[in-house]
Amino acid sequence: MAEIICIIGNKGGTGKTTLSHTLSHGLTLLGRRAACVMTDEDREPLSPQGRRYVVADARSPVARNKVVEKLRDLKSWIGVLDGGANRTETDILLYQMSDVVLLPFRDSAEDLRTVMRDLDLLPKAWALPSQWPRNRFQLDAATRLIDTLPLEFRERILPPFFALSSSKLLLQERVPEDLPAQLNNSARAFAKQVLAIFEDPHDDVADALERAALASELNEQD
Numbered sequence: 001m002a003e004i005i006c007i008i009g010n011k012g013g014t015g016k017t018t019l020s021h022t023l024s025h026g027l028t029l030l031g032r033r034a035a036c037v038m039t040d041e042d043r044e045p046l047s048p049q050g051r052r053y054v055v056a057d058a059r060s061p062v063a064r065n066k067v068v069e070k071l072r073d074l075k076s077w078i079g080v081l082d083g084g085a086n087r088t089e090t091d092i093l094l095y096q097m098s099d100v101v102l103l104p105f106r107d108s109a110e111d112l113r114t115v116m117r118d119l120d121l122l123p124k125a126w127a128l129p130s131q132w133p134r135n136r137f138q139l140d141a142a143t144r145l146i147d148t149l150p151l152e153f154r155e156r157i158l159p160p161f162f163a164l165s166s167s168k169l170l171l172q173e174r175v176p177e178d179l180p181a182q183l184n185n186s187a188r189a190f191a192k193q194v195l196a197i198f199e200d201p202h203d204d205v206a207d208a209l210e211r212a213a214l215a216s217e218l219n220e221q222d
């Protein structure tokens with residue numbers, strides 16, 4: 001049976017679409033078959049041309065249910081559902097149909113407030129620092145911001161997906177044939193991290209994430 005991941009959350013512009021495509025791309029680089037499923041009725045779906053993964057237009061509730069049902073019938077596929085901003089009711093429906101739920105957020109107080117609200121509402125969801133700063137000073141400030149959160153929320157925050165300008169390439173209508181190695185490496189590391197959540201759905205998640213984060217750090221150096 002296919003596994004379903006959704007990338008959702010109430011706040012706009014947090015990176016849901018970018019991360020959905022990056023994750024789908026990364027999964028294929030790890031040898032998995034992936035479908036990036038667009039559920040946001042305010043956006044146009046992107047062309048499949050040049051992508052290693054399938055793209056599906058599931059902007060209506062009927063299409064969404066059909067696509068997810070179809071994916072569930074397929075063995076060894078992973079469906080990545082791209083959410084849309086300001087849609088709490090739809091987010092709850094996507095949450096209910098998913099095995100892993102990611103809530104991207106940026107390093108702002110407003111994003112933190114929104115993601116905490118979503119974490120409260122969606123108890124099995126993980127918060128994912130997105131477009132995370134690489135610059136030492138900004139990174140320190142972002143870490144301090146997270147440190148202000150209660151432990152029960154901090155425990156549900158995954159390692160960050162860093163700001164990466166080449167991630168925009170995957171949102172182009174046509175994806176270039178040769179993608180930068182840094183994008184491929186980040187996509188692969190992100191996909192490994194998400195697969196670690198599937199593999200250790202219970203107490204070992206933290207340990208599995210630590211291993212995935214270390215592996216990605218080691219990979220980035222080559």
Ligand SMILES: Nc1ncnc2c1ncn2[C@@H]1O[C@H](COP(=O)(O)OP(=O)(O)OP(=O)(O)O)[C@@H](O)[C@H]1O
Binds near residue numbers: 012040085130165
């Ligand atoms: N890791 C990243 N590094 C650099 N830029 C990024 C990254 N992730 C997203 N962006 C940029 O941030 C903007 C918003 O990203 P995106 O469209 O993926 O967010 P979204 O959550 O899907 O937005 P919406 O709520 O409108 O659907 C885009 O310009 C995108 O290129």
Ligand SMILES: [Mg+2]
Binds near residue numbers: 018040083
């Ligand atoms: Mg989007």
